[in-house]
Amino acid sequence: MPFSSENSREWVERRQLTRTDPCYPRRVTTAIEVSKIRAVRHSGLVRVTHWLTLVSFVALLVTGAEIVISHPRFYWGEVGNVNTHPLFTLPIPASRDTVPTGYPYVMPDQNGWSRYLHFQSAWVLVFTALVYGIAGVVSGHFRRNLVPERRDWTWRAYWTRIARYLRREPPDRSEMRSYNLLQRTAYLTVVFILFPLMIWTGLAMSPSFTSAVPAAAALLGGRQSARTLHFFLSWLLLLFLVVHVTMIALSGFGSRMRAMITGYNGDPPEDPEEERL
Numbered sequence: 526m527p528f529s530s531e532n533s534r535e536w537v538e539r540r541q542l543t544r545t546d547p548c549y550p551r552r553v554t555t556a557i558e559v560s561k562i563r564a565v566r567h568s569g570l571v572r573v574t575h576w577l578t579l580v581s582f583v584a585l586l587v588t589g590a591e592i593v594i595s596h597p598r599f600y601w602g603e604v605g606n607v608n609t610h611p612l613f614t615l616p617i618p619a620s621r622d623t624v625p626t627g628y629p630y631v632m633p634d635q636n637g638w639s640r641y642l643h644f645q646s647a648w649v650l651v652f653t654a655l656v657y658g659i660a661g662v663v664s665g666h667f668r669r670n671l672v673p674e675r676r677d678w679t680w681r682a683y684w685t686r687i688a689r690y691l692r693r694e695p696p697d698r699s700e701m702r703s704y705n706l707l708q709r710t711a712y713l714t715v716v717f718i719l720f721p722l723m724i725w726t727g728l729a730m731s732p733s734f735t736s737a738v739p740a741a742a743a744l745l746g747g748r749q750s751a752r753t754l755h756f757f758l759s760w761l762l763l764l765f766l767v768v769h770v771t772m773i774a775l776s777g778f779g780s781r782m783r784a785m786i787t788g789y790n791g792d793p794p795e796d797p798e799e800e801r802l
């Protein structure tokens with residue numbers, strides 16, 4: 526079984542069930558009992574941190590878009606303003622009439638509450654990510670459930686799984702309880718590369734943070750470079766979200782969502798005899 530938290534929860538459930546039936550010796554699991562045992566797929570901590578991440582992520586996307594609209598020009602280096610040459614300009618109107626965009630009108634300015642909510646949501650995300658990250662390392666969740674198995678570290682293994690998606694093949698038995706290779710790779714990329722970079726580039730834009738840790742912005746080429754990288758990273762995370770939800774839809778949206786909400790996907794364990802007391 527891939528999840529050890531599953532194993533221990535299932536073990537407890539099995540133990541409770543076998544103990545309450547006096548007709549059977551303790552080590553026998555009856556067919557009725559087996560049907561009552563549900564496989565635990567996600568721990569409470571993974572579920573709570575996942576949904577908190579989603580709420581703060583959506584808030585960050587909406588408020589981030591609003592902040593971009595106030596100045597849709599991007600620069601590289603330390604300094605960038607309407608008097609300097611932009612790296613690129615988004616072809617959208619701005620919410621400030623001081624920013625040249627080529628449009629003869631400005632958008633409503635929602636910059637005030639957007640900035641407050643953006644920073645608040647960012648801190649919620651940072652603390653949630655810390656709890657998830659520390660618990661994931663300490664419990665071995667990352668090693669067991671996110672790092673691909675050694676035999677899957679080949680292009681062929683990736684291509685085989687992509688081809689199965691393209692052929693719309695249903696997930697096999699092991700995938701009902703564990704993540705497939707593509708999911709594992711996507712989650713590892715988000716958890717260990719995109720999110721840390723997002724947090725770093727975000728902090729590198731904060732004058733108070735960079736006054737304490739100047740290297741945070743300097744290593745990225747300056748505060749404006751950090752802003753530009755932050756912008757591209759948010760698109761990558763948005764892309765992840767689209768692919769993530771598509772993969773879940775292809776694997777069975779109902780059961781995957783039920784498992785991420787309740788912890789259980791409703792299936793009996795793979796092998797009822799496997800984890801006997």
Ligand code: HEM
Binds near residue numbers: 575670716785
């Ligand atoms: C509408 C939005 C979302 C939905 C419906 C959703 C749903 C799910 C579901 C059902 C799973 C379990 C997949 C499985 O059992 O095969 C999952 C796992 C995961 N999701 Fe999402 N998700 C959403 C947004 C996000 C966002 C915004 C992020 C982060 C940027 C994210 C990151 C993850 C990660 C890292 C996991 C693996 C968690 C672990 O086991 O440690 N998800 N998601």
